[in-house]
Amino acid sequence: MTTKQNAREVILESGIPVKAVFGPQDLAELDWARDIGEPGQFPFTRGIHPLMYRARPFTMRQYAGFGAPEETNQRFKFLIANGQNALNVAFDLPTQMGLDSADPLAEGEIGRLGMAVDTLADMELAFAGIPIEQISVSLTINAVAAPLMAMYFVVAERHGIPLTDVRGTAQNDILKEYIGRGAWVFPVEPAIRLIGDTIEFCARNVPKYYPVSVCGYHIRESGANPVQEIAYAFCIAREYVRVGVARGLSADEFAGRLSFNFDIFGNLFEQVAKFRAARRLWAKIMSDEFGAQDPETMKMKMIAGGGGGGLTVEQPENNITRGAYYALISALSGAQTMALCSYDEAFTIPSEKAALISLRTMQILVEEIGLCDTVDPLAGSYYVEWLTGEMEKRVRAEMQRVDSEWGGIVEAVREGAVQREVAHQAWKYEQGLQDGSIPKVGVNRYRVDEESPQVELHPYQPEQAERSIRRTAEVVSNRDAHAVAQALAHLREAAVTDQNIMPATMEAVRAYATLGEMTKIMKEVFGEFREPVGL
Amino acid sequence: MSHPIRVLIAKPGLDGHDRGAKVVALALRQAGFEVIYTGLHQTVEQIVEAALQEDVDVLGLSILSGAHLPIAGKLMACLDELGLRPLVLVGGNIPRLDVEALSGLGVAAVFPTGSRFEAMVDFIRGRAAGSRAEQEGEGANDHEAECA
Numbered sequence: 245m246t247t248k249q250n251a252r253e254v255i256l257e258s259g260i261p262v263k264a265v266f267g268p269q270d271l272a273e274l275d276w277a278r279d280i281g282e283p284g285q286f287p288f289t290r291g292i293h294p295l296m297y298r299a300r301p302f303t304m305r306q307y308a309g310f311g312a313p314e315e316t317n318q319r320f321k322f323l324i325a326n327g328q329n330a331l332n333v334a335f336d337l338p339t340q341m342g343l344d345s346a347d348p349l350a351e352g353e354i355g356r357l358g359m360a361v362d363t364l365a366d367m368e369l370a371f372a373g374i375p376i377e378q379i380s381v382s383l384t385i386n387a388v389a390a391p392l393m394a395m396y397f398v399v400a401e402r403h404g405i406p407l408t409d410v411r412g413t414a415q416n417d418i419l420k421e422y423i424g425r426g427a428w429v430f431p432v433e434p435a436i437r438l439i440g441d442t443i444e445f446c447a448r449n450v451p452k453y454y455p456v457s458v459c460g461y462h463i464r465e466s467g468a469n470p471v472q473e474i475a476y477a478f479c480i481a482r483e484y485v486r487v488g489v490a491r492g493l494s495a496d497e498f499a500g501r502l503s504f505n506f507d508i509f510g511n512l513f514e515q516v517a518k519f520r521a522a523r524r525l526w527a528k529i530m531s532d533e534f535g536a537q538d539p540e541t542m543k544m545k546m547i548a549g550g551g552g553g554g555l556t557v558e559q560p561e562n563n564i565t566r567g568a569y570y571a572l573i574s575a576l577s578g579a580q581t582m583a584l585c586s587y588d589e590a591f592t593i594p595s596e597k598a599a600l601i602s603l604r605t606m607q608i609l610v611e612e613i614g615l616c617d618t619v620d621p622l623a624g625s626y627y628v629e630w631l632t633g634e635m636e637k638r639v640r641a642e643m644q645r646v647d648s649e650w651g652g653i654v655e656a657v658r659e660g661a662v663q664r665e666v667a668h669q670a671w672k673y674e675q676g677l678q679d680g681s682i683p684k685v686g687v688n689r690y691r692v693d694e695e696s697p698q699v700e701l702h703p704y705q706p707e708q709a710e711r712s713i714r715r716t717a718e719v720v721s722n723r724d725a726h727a728v729a730q731a732l733a734h735l736r737e738a739a740v741t742d743q744n745i746m747p748a749t750m751e752a753v754r755a756y757a758t759l760g761e762m763t764k765i766m767k768e769v770f771g772e773f774r775e776p777v778g779l
Numbered sequence: 780m781s782h783p784i785r786v787l788i789a790k791p792g793l794d795g796h797d798r799g800a801k802v803v804a805l806a807l808r809q810a811g812f813e814v815i816y817t818g819l820h821q822t823v824e825q826i827v828e829a830a831l832q833e834d835v836d837v838l839g840l841s842i843l844s845g846a847h848l849p850i851a852g853k854l855m856a857c858l859d860e861l862g863l864r865p866l867v868l869v870g871g872n873i874p875r876l877d878v879e880a881l882s883g884l885g886v887a888a889v890f891p892t893g894s895r896f897e898a899m900v901d902f903i904r905g906r907a908a909g910s911r912a913e914q915e916g917e918g919a920n921d922h923e924a925e926c927a
Contacts, residue, residue, distance in 0.1 A: 337793035337844060352849040353793050426795020426819045466798050557892050667801040674802050678895055701874055704845065777818035779804055
């Protein structure tokens with residue numbers, strides 16, 4: 245009667261059954277030199293640098309931005325003053341969709357979820373007094389990444405930084421926007437062409453810049469399990485590498501400047517194994533499929549952070565604890581950069597206090613508990629190594645399924661197959677939460693009746709929106725109208741032909757063309773995406 | 780008489796968070812309703828037009844950007860203008876403080892993040908039949924959605 249007491253079945257979110265005890269026999273097929281190797285060496289299972297955090301801890305890069313550029317500039321300075329060493333810019337929805345603040349479709353959304361940017365003048369204000377030669381800046385922008393990157397490059401020039409020295413990252417991963425996050429504008433093919441233009445332009449002119457950050461993150465936040473998160477992101481990344489190669493670049497000339505953005509909530513060991521497996525698999529893909537020679541090209545560089553999908557509106561203070569565990573996952577996984585969702589983020593734009601708690605969580609991890617003392621401390625664990633192998637196998641299989649069942653990731657996105665898969669996965673997960681088979685503290689375990697939680701809501705400030713609209717009107721009335729018209733004509737010409745769009749975009753940005761004007765031209769030439777809505 | 784309840788799940792505005800909308804659409808379909816999903820980035824006019832064309836009993840708005848009050852206000856005015864009276868539900872990231880304001884606009888119920896499927900299904904079963912009868916009684920379906 246008692247012998248079955250411990251036979252509780254454990255199946256990870258990725259569908260992997262877990263035994264109660266693992267031992268050496270589970271690693272019988274493992275070849276340590278071939279599969280694990282040394283940190284900083286192929287296949288990079290243990291990390292992409294020989295000394296990892298012993299040489300330099302992960303970069304801390306909280307996502308921030310709201311209101312008009314002045315407010316965002318203040319938050320940036322606050323984070324930097326408190327020890328943050330990189331920035332990740334949040335843009336409001338109108339900016340992400342290429343709409344000016346004065347556009348009727350922007351009403352009610354200006355500055356709400358990020359900073360509102362219409363012209364170069366806004367970007368200049370956002371970075372006024374910020375030492376961007378020392379602080380690497382990441383732009384969370386996708387459909388209209390080309391104009392926003394151009395704005396940032398011009399701002400950098402005006403800070404005295406030549407293009408060849410500009411550092412930073414653009415998210416610029418449009419394929420995942422169709423799967424999760426939803427800030428798409430153009431149809432799939434021209435959107436991929438724009439990615440190609442930015443990759444090519446950066447490879448030839450801004451060599452230290454990371455033009456694309458491929459995001460499994462939002463795919464997972466939309467419902468994908470950890471295996472699917474990596475598999476779909478790698479299918480997408482592979483597509484971008486093909487696009488770059490089609491421009492006449494070799495993988496070694498640009499692919500090392502593609503980085504990744506992954507999610508950290510869920511089962512600790514499953515996530516750590518996910519990242520170790522992903523590093524190993526990406527290295528093999530780059531070397532086997534694309535003939536990369538340079539180890540830099542094979543290194544999967546990542547921001548592993550967020551964890552929003554694991555946070556709850558119930559008992560929000562518990563999210564502080566969750567954030568700490570998620571940060572631990574990220575650090576045990578050898579992330580290059582970390583960001584943490586704040587405890588109030590299920591409700592609102594994080595308050596200054598909540599943002600600071602997230603930053604301090606990461607700093608405590610670095611300073612106090614010994615995480616940076618030795619590289620890849622979980623290596624050699626029977627369970628972790630076995631699970632790493634299992635994750636790699638399953639990611640490969642899912643990537644194959646994308647190709648064989650859905651005709652590749654581009655077709656899967658255009659037709660909606662991957663969106664449907666992810667939505668059904670989300671539904672299954674939600675059913676698990678509701679029937680309690682997926683435990684969640686405060687939700688289906690230890691639930692309490694709560695009054696309105698004590699979270700300070702970020703107010704929407706119409707006067708900031710008005711300020712944005714007024715500033716742009718002023719910029720437009722003071723600019724050289726002839727130069728703008730000419731630059732926009734060049735932009736149209738580049739869009740219609742197959743010229744790289746970036747030089748004409750830079751010209752339009754310098755002439756203070758608005759984001760809306762530039763996007764309108766691209767919409768006229770490229771059309772707009774028609775979402776497959778079947779569930 | 781026993782026609783299936785028809786539900787439109789709509790994503791108004793620029794907000795791209797569609798996980799909740801899709802999950803709710805799948806759950807309501809499972810419960811036996813006929814569910815139509817609009818997809819992202821719909822204007823209020825497009826949503827009202829879809830509600831009219833699809834002749835729905837229930838209109839569920841999913842909003843996570845924080846812009847629920849202006850959007851719901853505009854939608855209710857637009858429905859009013861056309862004499863359409865589907866049961867309007869709002870889901871998403873809705874602070875408790877705003878629930879009363881949404882009710883004041885004529886929203887029948889608010890299902891914030893974390894709401895249970897069965898609560899939505901029960902509410903719709905209890906209320907949708909009545910709402911449809913009311914609407915048919917007024918024969919308001921001949922208009923086109925053109926409200927500004």
